[in-house]
Amino acid sequence: MPMLEAALENVRSHRDRHLEEYRALLMIPSVSTLPEHREDVLRTAQWLAGELGRLGMERVELFPTQGHPIVYAESLRAPGRPTMLVYGHYDVQPVDPIDEWVSDPFGAEIRGEYVYARGASDMKGQIFAQLKAIEALAAQGPLPFNIKYLIEGEEEIGSPNLPAFIDAHRELLSCDFVLNCDAGMHAPDVPSIVYALRGLAYFEVEVQGPAKDLHSGMFGGSIRNPIHVLCEVIAGMHDAQGRVTLPGFYDAVRELDADERAQLAQVPHSDDAWRALTGASGLYGEAGYTTVERVGARPTLEINGIIGGFTGQGAKTVLPARASAKISMRLVADQQPDAIEGQLRAYLEARMPDGVSWTLHEHSKGPGAIMDRRSPYMKAALGALKEVFGKEPIFKREGGSVPVVGMMQQRLGVDSIMLGFALPDDGIHGPNERQYLPNFFKGIEAYLRFMLAL
Numbered sequence: 001m002p003m004l005e006a007a008l009e010n011v012r013s014h015r016d017r018h019l020e021e022y023r024a025l026l027m028i029p030s031v032s033t034l035p036e037h038r039e040d041v042l043r044t045a046q047w048l049a050g051e052l053g054r055l056g057m058e059r060v061e062l063f064p065t066q067g068h069p070i071v072y073a074e075s076l077r078a079p080g081r082p083t084m085l086v087y088g089h090y091d092v093q094p095v096d097p098i099d100e101w102v103s104d105p106f107g108a109e110i111r112g113e114y115v116y117a118r119g120a121s122d123m124k125g126q127i128f129a130q131l132k133a134i135e136a137l138a139a140q141g142p143l144p145f146n147i148k149y150l151i152e153g154e155e156e157i158g159s160p161n162l163p164a165f166i167d168a169h170r171e172l173l174s175c176d177f178v179l180n181c182d183a184g185m186h187a188p189d190v191p192s193i194v195y196a197l198r199g200l201a202y203f204e205v206e207v208q209g210p211a212k213d214l215h216s217g218m219f220g221g222s223i224r225n226p227i228h229v230l231c232e233v234i235a236g237m238h239d240a241q242g243r244v245t246l247p248g249f250y251d252a253v254r255e256l257d258a259d260e261r262a263q264l265a266q267v268p269h270s271d272d273a274w275r276a277l278t279g280a281s282g283l284y285g286e287a288g289y290t291t292v293e294r295v296g297a298r299p300t301l302e303i304n305g306i307i308g309g310f311t312g313q314g315a316k317t318v319l320p321a322r323a324s325a326k327i328s329m330r331l332v333a334d335q336q337p338d339a340i341e342g343q344l345r346a347y348l349e350a351r352m353p354d355g356v357s358w359t360l361h362e363h364s365k366g367p368g369a370i371m372d373r374r375s376p377y378m379k380a381a382l383g384a385l386k387e388v389f390g391k392e393p394i395f396k397r398e399g400g401s402v403p404v405v406g407m408m409q410q411r412l413g414v415d416s417i418m419l420g421f422a423l424p425d426d427g428i429h430g431p432n433e434r435q436y437l438p439n440f441f442k443g444i445e446a447y448l449r450f451m452l453a454l
Contacts, residue, residue: 068153089155183420199368296397367406
């Protein structure tokens with residue numbers, strides 16, 4: 001393929017320039033949650049818009065939202081060819097704790113084979129690599145496919161304005177599939193594609209007992225203690241086999257077939273290494289499933305925190321007026337967050353005793369997603385990874401949540417190809433975030449091969 005060879009040569013001959021441009025992007029502190037960085041976030045959006053215009057997109061536009069703008073671009077010069085919608089985000093997390101960084105979080109310092117900066121891996125490095133692949137192809141002539149971009153500036157604060165934008169621009173965003181660059185690999189030498197993500201339903205339940213805190217000697221044993229009630233209720237949320245006991249919780253869960261279990265068994269994993277990673281003395285989970293299956297293919301319910309009573313130093317003999325617990329559930333595809341809320345309410349209504357009242361507050365909801373492993377777009381991605389890394393990629397289910405993937409399925413009716421090159425030890429959201437540069441450059445070539453395979 002003459003176009004492929006010319007584009008690969010273009011990429012390889014401009015590595016130094018690509019690295020310096022990448023570092024320049026990393027130096028913009030686009031922290032979406034902090035008001036003092038609002039102009040920096042806008043500057044990053046404008047940088048991307050300028051880059052997309054330079055790459056020959058026919059239309060480039062910054063769409064304002066109630067928060068930070070959405071960058072949109074398109075090139076639709078290949079009638080009859082597939083249309084790809086590229087998703088990414090240009091905002092980053094705060095850098096705290098600053099004193100744990102070895103170098104300036106926005107200095108983009110190169111040490112060894114890594115560049116260190118907030119956003120280096122999550123996810124400026126991924127979207128920048130995709131843009132460089134487009135640059136190399138555009139230098140050879142018209143793109144042999146259609147492409148659209150949706151790059152938001154609020155992913156790190158929960159994408160509050162994205163659902164309304166998608167609903168209002170369904171026709172503008174219509175496509176055959178989404179290329180989601182907010183993704184990673186299992187290890188530097190283990191190419192992989194995530195084909196399923198868990199959703200999230202996060203709530204807080206508060207139990208109210210007496211009108212105010214009481215003396216435990218005078219009143220203890222005569223009225224309900226909200227902490228006792230809460231502990232008994234949440235202790236009953238799992239059975240002895242590690243299964244969640246909410247009524248109907250598993251009704252929509254797809255069982256793993258033999259083929260999928262065999263594929264997941266190929267994921268390099270050691271329970272001993274998992275224990276060492278967590279610092280736990282032993283592993284736990286739903287009976288009948290491996291650790292890899294529990295983390296990615298089964299839903300969970302976790303208590304993330306309990307608050308109530310006296311928690312200061314020393315002793316205070318108090319019978320508390322209230323207690324609360326934060327409860328998160330990671331959901332697999334087909335489990336609907338609204339239905340899960342109904343199941344949680346039904347459980348609480350059945351378990352809460354007389355003598356207390358309770359309220360349930362919603363913190364966040366997002367659907368899970370599972371993609372077609374046999375689609376032509378997935379096959380193109382697998383082929384690109386094999387060509388670049390020299391080995392067969394593996395399929396993975398991810399235990400975490402990327403809400404936009406389920407959002408795209410539900411609102412646009414399209415699957416996402418999760419193709420990115422972040423690594424588990426990149427330190428995203430923490431001090432000394434980094435991007436492994438050999439994979440960054442391989443990522444450019446993989447994006448290039450993938451897009452030409454369309």
